Each structure stands twice: as structure tokens, then as C-alpha cells.
Amino acid sequence: MLRVALFTDTYAPDVNGAALTLERWIDYLETHGVSTLVFAPEADSHLPSGPGVERLRSIPFLLYRECRLAIPNAKQINERLSAFSPHLIHVATPFNLGLYGTSYAAKHHIPLVASYHTHFDKYLEYYKLRWLEPALWKYMLWFHRHCERVYVPSRSTMELLRNKGMSQLEIWSRGIDTDHFQPKVDRHAVWDKWGVRADAFVILYVGRLAPEKGIDTLLDTYLQLPDDVRADSVLVIAGDGPLHKAKTAADMGLPEHAVYWLGFVKGRELAELYAAADVFLFPSTTETFGNVVLEAMASGTPVVGADEGGVKDNLIHGKTGLLCPPGDVAAFAEAVHLLYEDVPLRRSMSIAGRAYSLEQTWDRIFERLLDSYMDAATLHLSSQPITRI
Template sequence: MRIAFFTDTFLPQINGVAKTLSKFVDYMERNHIEYKIFAPSFKEQEFYSNVIRAKSFKFVLYPQCRLSLPNYFAISKQLDEFNPDIVHVVTEFNMGLCGLKYARSRNLPLVSSYETNISQYLEYYNLKFLESPSWKYFKWFHNKCDINFCPSIATVDLLKEQGFGNPKLWERGIETDKFSPELKDPSFKKSINAEGKLVFLYVGRVSPEKDLEIFVNVAKRLNEKYYDKIHFVMIGDGPSLKDLKDMAPDNITFTGFLTGDALTKAYASSDVFLFPSPTETLGFVILEAMSSGLAIISCNAGGVSDNLIDGYNGIACREKQEDDYYNAAEKIINDESLRKNLANNARAFALTKDWDRTFDGLVKDYESLLLEKPTMDKEQCS
């Protein structure tokens, strides 16, 4: 099987889309699946023989993605030589459009991923007037595809509500050896002056759609009663960082962007993951926190609801309901056995999320579509 991927985000960027695709690359290499990835260029990037880069610039609305300037004719020539069996468009922007055009011009099976709720982000950027046209565009794009893979049941349901054709669940895994409670390091709490304290952690993009004012406000309210017992850590970067720093109490540590051992140690050395974002299609960081053995307090919206089991591996909160997060945090502060039970169950749940199993399922879906394609061709020609 030969697969061509088109994406507007890839390594060295670090986000759920790039992470999933890079893990799939490892899987394809191990299983001798041929592939080509068409992705944007970056100033600092590693060389991959199967990755073809196009000039790109930052997408102002959502900097996790880049707007590429692909040369369609050059890409078509490369793809004709590669002769793909199937095309997978990972994002809906310039690179995705290039893949869509090529697949349809060659009558190839075409699948897509729906990874980011950009239409839902618009309200946070004072662009709600674009919500309806953006949904129309995404619906047009994805309805050109034979299958639209979604990272959660909630996202499948959302696309069905919006009139998208053929949404299908493609679950995701987690590296349970990399994100592990075994990596706990006492030096982490010491470095942030939080020795002997309960650490509440957030990891992710620091941006309006994450509702991080809730994180800061809950910290302030908890400090009125528990200041000597608690500390807060926010890992990540983004457009809201300066404003959050300005409003934050002195026991919130902002680390900036962390990767590798520094990130996994921070996860494992914290105690509670506090995540108020209501806009996730999956919420990879929830799985990373669970795998690291943290109790979860999270907004029970979007893709998070696939993995958060209220009272078992975390405490579910309603969207934008600050009191829910405060009450959950206070409950955990005052009940150590509850925190430990939630943390142990979170780790056990994460151990069921195997990457190879999820990729095996994706490849089977590819194979099923390839078997259907001759029938589709006959129907289109009749």
C-alpha cells in the first residue's frame, strides 16, 4: 500500500496533529508501508526522505498550522511517480486542498482527518460572524472525501449534526512508557518552591479558546483557604500568556514551552491536572496526564468526554462553570484517598490506549476503502 499525506502542520511543530502523524510514520516504517508526506517548511526542521516540504507562513488565526504555498504541478509530478493507492488529507487548508485536487483528478480513494474545531474557536477571537461560512467551507471540503476520520465520538456526532458525510471514529493512543508516574522527580517541586504542596498542572496552548481565566480564578479562590498547601503550574505558550501572567497570583509558575524529559518529568511530578478547555476534538494532554498518574479535573466537553469518566479517572466539570472546578479542586485537596484513586484509575485507563491497535484499525479502513474503489469506479463510469 502506498499512501500520500497532505498536512499544514508537521514536525518540528508539537501539537496533536503533528504528534499523531509522526507516530504513524514510525508505524509505517516498522510495517514497511510506503508513504509520502507533503508538509510546510520550517526554519528548523529535520530531514525526512519521505517528507516533501513546501514554502509556508504562519496562519494568523491559528498559529499551530501554517499556510503553505505548494507547487501543485511539481507535487503532481512527484505523486504520479510515487503512484499512491490512497490520499489522506490531514488539514483543510492549502496543502489539504492540493491533496484533494490531486485525488479527485486521479479518481483515487480520498480520506481526511477532522482534528481541530476552528469554527468553534472563532468566537474567542471576536470572529463569530465567520462561523457559518467556515462551517460551509469545512462541510464542502470533507464531503469531497470518502471517509472523514475523527479522534472522538463527540467529534463524529458534531460532524453528523453539521451535515458532514461519512464521519468515522479513529481512536488515538498514548506512549505509556514515556508518560509515566515512574518519572516522578522531587527536584521538580523543589525548583518551583512547591515542596510538600499539591501541584495543579495545565499543559497546552495558552490561548483564548482554552478558557484559562478559569484556571487562574480557581487558583485565586483556593488561595484564600489553602495557600500554604497548593501550587499551580502552567506549561505552554500562546497569545494569552502575558494577560494571564498579569492576573495570576504568585503561586502560579509559568514555565513556557517544554518538551522531552522536562515535560514528562513535570507531568509525573505534579498531582492534579486542571483543564478547563471546552473546544477539544480529543485533548491529547488529558491522555498524557492520565498516563502520568494524575487525577483529572476537566471540562467534560468535546473529545475529552471520550476519555474522562466522572468519579473514576477524574472529575467532570461543566463548560465555563468556574464553581465546578473550584469545588472539584477543594474536594481533592481535602481527600487524599480520592486523589490517589482517581490517579491510579487514570493510569490504568491510559494503559488501554495502544498506538499500534489504533493504527491497525486505520490501515484496515484504508484496505476496506481500496476494495470498494473498483465498484465506485464502475458506478462513476456508468
């Protein structure tokens, strides 16, 4: 039976694309006869270690304070790994825990794989740290140098890393639960619950509220809509982060019921927001994949997104949504205006987006990834046959 140890600085109960994907992947492995051991930071709620998850003391991450960096405890980790005896080590973040995982793999001659989830280089410019970019890439190449595989979520990410000099790249795409995210919803009931005008044209944003997500572009796009369109529209923002309620409607010179900041929303309520909206507006340029784009399409909601990064790998311009030049407020406003005016186009994009999402099944994606795991593990352990169920 294959045994896999995962080192990650983001894991449940964190709510972000990487944490949710890794949690789902571990669940899949366990149900397919693979034993797993996860090393992750303790959460704010100080969750205790469980049978398959070892929690470690942690501190907030400078660029993303909702995430935490673990402080490796050598004795704690070594005892668990010695008892577990992994066939494969997977490092999902390139920080303290990832470094410990790579070091342990090298010392004990255990095959090593990595997954790349975040464009940290793109974050630097938003936090006035662009000068660190050359050193960051030098470190990233060094960190991944001994990996049998480096899993990336999209073709655009693969091309970026390949151009930077990284090798052994494979695409590990993302799937979507199309039973959870689906178009059927009582629109009026949803918006009544949130106090939003149900008869308005609803422009929705879901995601972290931080500079690197293009929140300024989001707000400026709404401001630049023609007066009559904006008067008939509302901007609904679901998420949390340092820019939560950075600008109220009054700050923007708008009527009170023009912009709604809902805070963090999850589960069924989040799925309802997607399905009840008319357009999903997502100007972020820093995505390696963009899970929220796929969630919106599965919900039958046309997407207006930035023509960069993982977003452009999911959107088919003119069919499942509209792509705009990064940061081009006029182009974003024009795209939203077009979808406001053209109801048949919205409907056709809704149907096409839903059809696309139905093809993105987790089982198919995970089956390919498990095959890759097996190849990586047995490459160095041919003398110890490993089976899977």
C-alpha cells in the first residue's frame, strides 16, 4: 500500500483554493487505499493533531495573514515520519515545512514531488517588494531542483515556470462539484435574504479582498459603467481580507444600496450567490488557476475576467465569458455593459459555461494524479513493490 506524507502551510480549516484542493485530494487518496500523513500549521482555533494530520505551531504569513507559516518541530516530525515510513513525500508550499520535507526526503532517499499553487512573485509588486523577485525565483528553482514531479494547476502556469527554468512539470488541473454549484436557485429569496435589490442587475465578486486580487479595478469598473446601467445594477462583494469595506458606496459617491460587502460566505449560501448573480466580475491577474471562475461557470453565471494567468485557461472568450486586458477598467466596464444589454448572449454563455464545468470532474483529474504518484514512488523503490486499490 502506498504511503504519502504531505507538507503544507495551508490546509483545512483554511478556505482558499490550495487548502480545499489538498483536503479533497487527501480524502480521495484515503478512499483509494493510500495511507496519508499531513503536516500542517495549527489553525487559529488550535485544532489538535488527528490520526492523519499533525499540527505544528505557526505564525501569520507576511503577505497573506489569513494563512500561517508552520514552525517545524524536528522531534515531533521525525517521530511521526519514522513510524509512518512514507514511500513518497509531497511538498505543497516552499516555506519552513516544505524545506523540512525536502530535507527529510533527501536524507532518507525518499522520492519527492511538489505542487505549485501561488504566484508569489506577482504578489510582490502589490506590497512594494518587487525588488525581491530575482531572489525569489532563484530560491524557487533551488527548492524544486530535486523533485521528481512539480504539479501545476494550468497550462499558463506551466509555461511561466518552464520559462523560468523549472523542469519535471505536470498539469494537475482542478475539478468542480457540479451538484453543489449549479444554476437552479430562487433568485428573489436569495437576494431578499441579503437585503439586495432582487430586480437589479447583480454583478458579483467572490474572493480574497486584497490588492493582488484587483479590488481597485473591480470598484472602478462599477464606477465607469454608464449612469443608466449603474443605476440599474448593484455590486455584491463576498469575501474577507485587508480591503474589507475599503470603500463604501458613499466613499465612491454612490447611493447607499449600490455596493454590498457581504463578508466571508461559504457552503450553500455561497453557491446560491453565484447562481443568483447576472455576471461574475473577476479582475485578478495573480491566479494560478482561479477556482472561483469555474464555480461561477458551473452555476450558469457568465464571467468577465482578466486575460492573464489561470483565468484565461478556463474562460473561452465570447463563449463562456469575456476576457479583458489586465487592469483595463474601460474594457471591463465595456464587457459588463455588453452582458447587461445582450440577454441572449448571457444565456448562451450560461449554458456553455455549465457544459464546460460538467467535463471538469475531480475523479478523472485525481485518477491521473494518482498514476503519476505511483510512477514517482516506484521509480526509486522498484525493489519494494507498491500496490494501490
